[in-house]
Every structure is written in structure tokens, then in C-alpha cells.
Amino acid sequence: MTPRPPASDDHEPFDELAVGWALHALEPEDEAAFAVHLPTCDRCTATVAETTEVMAALAADLPRAEPSEQVRSRLRTAVEHTPQLPAVPEPTRPPAAAPASQPSAPAAAPLPRWRRMLPAALVAAAVATIVGLGSWAVGLNSEREELRSTVAAQGAVVENLLRQGRATVAPLTADGRQVATVVAREGEVTVVTQQLEANDSSETTYVVWGLEGEEATALGVFDVDGSQMELKTVGSGLTGLDEYPVYGISLEPGREAPSEPTDVVATGQVTS
Amino acid sequence: MGAVTTPARRPEDAERDADVIRRIRAGDRSGLDDLYDRFRRPAFALARRILADDALAEDVLQEAFLSVWRDPAAFDRGRGSVASWILAVVHHKAVDAVRREESQRRRQALAEDDLARSTPTAARDVEDDAWSRVVAQQVRAAMGVLSDAQREALTLAYYGGYTQREVAALTGAPLGTVKTRMLSGMRRLRQELGGTGVQDGALGALDGATAEEGRR
Numbered sequence: 001m002t003p004r005p006p007a008s009d010d011h012e013p014f015d016e017l018a019v020g021w022a023l024h025a026l027e028p029e030d031e032a033a034f035a036v037h038l039p040t041c042d043r044c045t046a047t048v049a050e051t052t053e054v055m056a057a058l059a060a061d062l063p064r065a066e067p068s069e070q071v072r073s074r075l076r077t078a079v080e081h082t083p084q085l086p087a088v089p090e091p092t093r094p095p096a097a098a099p100a101s102q103p104s105a106p107a108a109a110p111l112p113r114w115r116r117m118l119p120a121a122l123v124a125a126a127v128a129t130i131v132g133l134g135s136w137a138v139g140l141n142s143e144r145e146e147l148r149s150t151v152a153a154q155g156a157v158v159e160n161l162l163r164q165g166r167a168t169v170a171p172l173t174a175d176g177r178q179v180a181t182v183v184a185r186e187g188e189v190t191v192v193t194q195q196l197e198a199n200d201s202s203e204t205t206y207v208v209w210g211l212e213g214e215e216a217t218a219l220g221v222f223d224v225d226g227s228q229m230e231l232k233t234v235g236s237g238l239t240g241l242d243e244y245p246v247y248g249i250s251l252e253p254g255r256e257a258p259s260e261p262t263d264v265v266a267t268g269q270v271t272s
Numbered sequence: 273m274g275a276v277t278t279p280a281r282r283p284e285d286a287e288r289d290a291d292v293i294r295r296i297r298a299g300d301r302s303g304l305d306d307l308y309d310r311f312r313r314p315a316f317a318l319a320r321r322i323l324a325d326d327a328l329a330e331d332v333l334q335e336a337f338l339s340v341w342r343d344p345a346a347f348d349r350g351r352g353s354v355a356s357w358i359l360a361v362v363h364h365k366a367v368d369a370v371r372r373e374e375s376q377r378r379r380q381a382l383a384e385d386d387l388a389r390s391t392p393t394a395a396r397d398v399e400d401d402a403w404s405r406v407v408a409q410q411v412r413a414a415m416g417v418l419s420d421a422q423r424e425a426l427t428l429a430y431y432g433g434y435t436q437r438e439v440a441a442l443t444g445a446p447l448g449t450v451k452t453r454m455l456s457g458m459r460r461l462r463q464e465l466g467g468t469g470v471q472d473g474a475l476g477a478l479d480g481a482t483a484e485e486g487r488r
Contacts, residue, residue, distance in 0.1 A: 012455075015455050016451040016452060016454065016455045017451075019451075019454050019455045019458045020429075020436050020451060020454060022360070023426075023429045023430055023454065024363065024364050024367045024368075024433075025429040025433075025434065025435050025436050025439070025454070026435065026436060027435055027436060027437050030436070045351065048351070049351045049352040049356075050352075050458075050462055051458050051462075052351075052352050052356045052357070052359075052360045053352055053353065053356045053462075054458055054461045054462050054465060055356070055359065055360065055363060055430060056314075056353070056355055056356035056359040056360070057407065057410075057411055057461075057465050058411055058415075058430060058461075059314050059317060059318045059359055060314070060407040060408050060411050061407075061408045061411040061412055061415075062314070062317040062318060062320075062321050063317065063321075064313065064317060065313065065316050065317040065320050066312075066313060066316065067312055067313075067316040067329070067330050067333055068326075068330060070330075071312070071316075071330045071333055071334055072305075072308060072312075074334055075304075075308060075333075075334050075337055075338060076301075076305070078334065078338050079301055079304055079338065079341050080301070082338060082341060082342055083342075084299060084341065084342060084343070084344065085342055085343045085345065198368055198371065200371065201372070225368060225372060
């Protein structure tokens with residue numbers, strides 16, 4: 001076994017997480033914690049990049065394999081029918097004021113956080129268009145004006161997304177980082193997952209909760225397949241789903257919502 | 273970067289790869305065709321190794337390249353080579369797919385297979401060019417210097433798609449030990465694959481002082 005580096009290196013736990021992150025092998029709780037740390041840490045950024053390079057090198061020793069020609073033609077067809085997401089413009093404007101209506105956001109350094117969120121918002125716009133959610137016409141987060149000015153060129157898609165609608169929107173955060181957005185309507189809750197980790201859909205389920213005072217009401221369940229942004233409609237047949245001041249997401253053992261949440265992974269107040 | 277990139281790809285490939293990404297970002301569909309031509313074999317080999325199913329691996333291949341087309345901005349030049357990024361996208365999607373698709377029983381059987389395979393073997397398919405052969409030999413040699421436990425942990429995670437906790441359960445080691453093995457194994461691999469005279473990067477960094485700057 002290679003000797004451990006000196007014990008004085010208290011960054012070691014993060015080095016371990018960085019390797020696990022690149023390998024896509026972290027447990028959900030570790031992955032959530034590291035997702036918060038990674039953007040703040042040059043060393044971990046480099047460790048992830050180096051691990052990724054090593055992983056690519058390892059693939060060189062796999063048995064040669066050629067995919068069938070059909071993959072190419074399927075891919076071409078898919079590409080023809082798949083619009084590209086708009087490129088993220090380089091932010092050139094002066095730092096914006098911290099959004100006032102997002103009390104869970106830490107006061108420090110709002111701009112870097114916002115920069116990271118912009119692509120996610122644009123992905124949401126594209127996802128909404130792709131799945132044909134014409135009625136999904138509400139602001140995604142409180143940075144609406146910022147977003148509007150930055151991506152005005154994107155025209156109809158963004159305008160449609162940002163138009164005020166009859167819906168309740170709650171950005172959910174974990175450790176100050178936005179991980180999902182709940183868009184609640186009278187009889188339907190939609191979750192846009194941004195940073196939620198994939199769950200094992202044979203053993204666990206995510207549950208959306210409406211929170212009011214001490215009361216928690218399960219509104220619906222959903223699974224997360226991958227770490228990409230996904231849009232989940234989790235309508236549960238209940239009504240009044242848009243009437244809660246706070247929404248939350250928990251990860252639960254089993255496949256059904258318990259009477260109260262056990263492991264809350266994200267919460268957020270309604271902003272619109 | 274470059275320390276590990278060099279053995280994996282020919283140096284002159286980097287600029288060509290960057291150009292292909294530029295074309296894809298400009299909406300040029302032939303750029304994606306070129307990207308696919310360039311990486312389909314290693315990408316397929318990796319997906320196939322993880323999924324042990326050609327049809328699923330082809331689905332993952334299509335999904336991975338389509339995601340590159342949809343969001344080419346996801347590639348960040350500062351974070352490594354195009355080649356490693358593509359393979360990381362494929363790896364990620366293949367692992368997601370294996371976690372989705374495999375029944376527990378099948379996973380168990382594959383795990384035993386992965387454990388068996390973590391022993392390095394010399395007998396492999398004949399590579400079709402000298403460069404690949406050299407790289408493959410380097411990789412094999414590098415894997416060979418790992419301890420059995422390091423190799424086992426990395427193999428189960430990388431090819432098996434197991435989480436650290438699953439690796440711990442499969443190998444009967446504590447979770448913390450598994451994390452440490454993966455890190456030390458990666459450090460060792462990077463050292464071996466980086467060749468001699470290469471400055472230690474973040475993976476090999478032993479100096480805690482620099483890390484403090486990035487801490488929160």
C-alpha cells in the first residue's frame with residue numbers, strides 16, 4: 001500500500017471525495033457535500049481533472065470494440081431533431097446585487113453562485129420547450145431580471161419561461177446551493193432537478209413535501225436517474241398543492257412517502 | 273494538464289479535438305460526426321465493459337454523444353482534454369444505466385467478475401496500432417504496481433459502477449479504507465502514467481498549505 005501523506009494534510013478527505021466524484025462513485029450525501037465544496041476549491045478541481053484523465057487512460061487497455069453502424073445513423077437522426085442549448089454568454093456586467101427574496105442564500109459572493117445557476121436556468125428553458133410544457137410559464141428564480149437582460153437574445157423560449165404565471169415557485173437549496181426547483185400549481189407539482197443525485201429506484205424514492213409550520217405533507221414521489229437536469233411531474237391527485245410557504249425534498253427508504261420526512265435533502269421558500 | 277494526457281492521446285490531437293468542439297458549438301453537425309468517428313471505439317469499449325451488454329452500450333453511446341451536441345458548453349477547456357471529457361460523459365451515463373438496468377443478482381455476478389478481472393492479465397486483443405499498444409502496455413504496467421486492494425477498489429468503481437459504500441460491502445473493508453484506497457491508487461496511477469520528471473499535480477500534492485486557500 002502506498003504510504004499515506006502526512007496526517008497534517010487536512011485536505012485529504014476532500015482529495016478522497018474528489019476522486020470518488022470523478023469516478024461517479026460517491027454516496028449521495030458525500031456527493032451533495034462535495035458539490036458545494038468543488039466550485040470553491042482549485043485543488044479539488046485539479047484533482048477531478050487529473051482523475052478524469054487517468055480514467056480515460058485506463059480505457060486504452062480495454063478490448064477493442066466497434067459499435068454497429070446503426071448507432072451512427074440513429075445519432076445523426078437524433079442530432080437533426082435536437083436543438084442545441086444556447087451558449088452561456090460570458091458575464092461582462094458588473095456584479096448584481098444579491099437577490100433580496102431568497103433568504104436562504106448566503107449573503108456572501110452572490111455573483112459566482114448566480115453564474116453557476118445561469119446555465120441551469122437555460123437548460124430548464126430548453127427542457128421546458130423540449131417536453132412541450134407550454135404552460136410552464138413562470139420565473140425559475142428570483143434572478144429573473146438578470147436572466148432576462150442576459151439572455152434577451154434567446155427570445156421566445158426565455159420569455160415564455162420567465163412570464164409570470166399562476167404557479168408557486170420555490171428554489172430548493174442544500175447548503176446554500178440550489179439543487180432543485182419546485183413549480184407548484186393547484187393540482188400538480190413539477191420538480192426541476194438540478195443537482196439532486198441519482199437514487200436507487202429499487203430501494204429509495206425522493207419525496208416532495210409541502211411544509212407549513214410543524215406540518216409536513218407529502219405531495220408526490222419521484223426518482224432521479226442521473227445528475228443532469230430533469231423535469232419531473234409528481235402530481236398526486238391532491239389539490240391545493242401550491243399553497244405552502246415552504247417546500248422540501250427528502251430521500252426515503254422504500255418506494256412510498258412516509259408520514260413525515262426522515263432525511264430532508266433540500267428546502268426552499270416560495271419566491272413568487 | 274498534459275501529464276496524464278500525453279500517453280493517452282497523441283499530443284497533436286489536442287488542437288484537432290478543440291477545433292471539433294468549436295465546430296459543434298457553432299452548430300456544425302458534421303463536427304459531431306467527426307467527434308463520433310474519433311471517439312466511438314474507446315467510448316463503446318468503455319460502455320460495453322461497464323454494461324456487459326452491447327445494445328445497452330450502444331444506447332449509452334448515442335445518449336452521450338447526443339448530450340455533447342445538445343450542450344457543447346459543458347466542456348470546460350480548463351479542466352482537461354476533450355478525450356477525457358467524452359469518456360467521462362460516457363462513463364457517467366453508463367454507470368447511471370447500469371444502476372438503473374441491472375438486477376441485484378446480475379450486479380452480484382458482475383461484481384465477482386470485476387473482482388476476478390482486477391488481476392492484471394497479459395492476454396488482450398491485439399491493438400490495431402503501435403501507439404495504442406504502447407498506451408495499453410503503460411496502463412497495464414501502471415495497474416500492476418497498485419496493491420491488490422487499490423486495484424480492486426478502483427476496478428469495482430470504474431468498471432463496475434459501484435459506489436464507495438458498495439465497494440466497501442463487496443470487499444469487506446470499511447468505507448473510509450475504500451476511500452483512501454481509491455485516492456492512493458489514483459495517485460499511484462497518475463504517477464505511473466505521468467512518466468518521470470512530471471511535477472506532482474493536485475492528486476499527488478502533499479502540501480496542505482496550498483489547499484487551505486480553497487477551503488471553506
